[in-house]
Amino acid sequence: xxKSSKVVKSSRKVRSSNSSGGTGTKGSVRSSYxxxxxxxxxxxxxxxxxxxxxxxxxLGYANALRMTVQVFDWSSGLPxxxxxxxxxxxxxxxxxxxxxxxxxxADVSSVQYKxxxxxxxxxxxxxxxxxxxxLSQEPLTPQTGNNVLQHALVxxx
Numbered sequence: 001x002x003k004s005s006k007v008v009k010s011s012r013k014v015r016s017s018n019s020s021g022g023t024g025t026k027g028s029v030r031s032s033y034x035x036x037x038x039x040x041x042x043x044x045x046x047x048x049x050x051x052x053x054x055x056x057x058x059l060g061y062a063n064a065l066r067m068t069v070q071v072f073d074w075s076s077g078l079p080x081x082x083x084x085x086x087x088x089x090x091x092x093x094x095x096x097x098x099x100x101x102x103x104x105x106a107d108v109s110s111v112q113y114k115x116x117x118x119x120x121x122x123x124x125x126x127x128x129x130x131x132x133x134x135l136s137q138e139p140l141t142p143q144t145g146n147n148v149l150q151h152a153l154v155x156x157x
Contacts, residue, residue: 033124037157040117040132042074045108046143049134052082052117053105058096060127067094067121067128071106074114082106082115096128108134119153 058065069092072079081090084106092104108115117132130153134146 033122035120035157036123036155037118037120038130038153039156040148040152041154042114042116043134043146043148045111045113045115046134046146048136048141049143049146050107050109050137051105051135051140052108052115052146053103053133053135053140054117054119055101055103055129055131055133056094056096056119057101057129058098058127059129060098060125062098064095064097065121065125065128067096067119067125067130068092069094069104070118071108072116072118073108073111074116075112079116082108082111105135117148118156120157 052071054069056067056069069084070090071082071084073082074080083090084092084104087093087104094102094104096102119130119132121128121130130150132148132153134143135141136143
């Protein structure tokens, strides 16, 4: 992991500000953007899949980007959030400096049938690549049917 990449446990809301120091949209210095949420859809866990790994890359050159990652076990028919590493929480906030990458993963070895990965980011973050891989134990080999590349992620919000 590069030093310029950072994983944080809490979220921070950003408000636009105007030149007089107040908040609002008139004369704002920074626009506010909505969040886009992407999903792998529900994946049937390949028996050799032990980890769901999310690779995040910021190809931008000027701005640090914030994303949120979640993994759900759908085996019971209801979503159960799984703990993510290295955050040790069920919702991981990731901040990527320009030109850096990072990864987040969840242990899905206890998932009986189905799981899903969701990633949210600002709609302004166009220079981001998001890929999801289902990996085996060492040597962490990608497993058939549990890999979803960015172009196949579905925008649900």
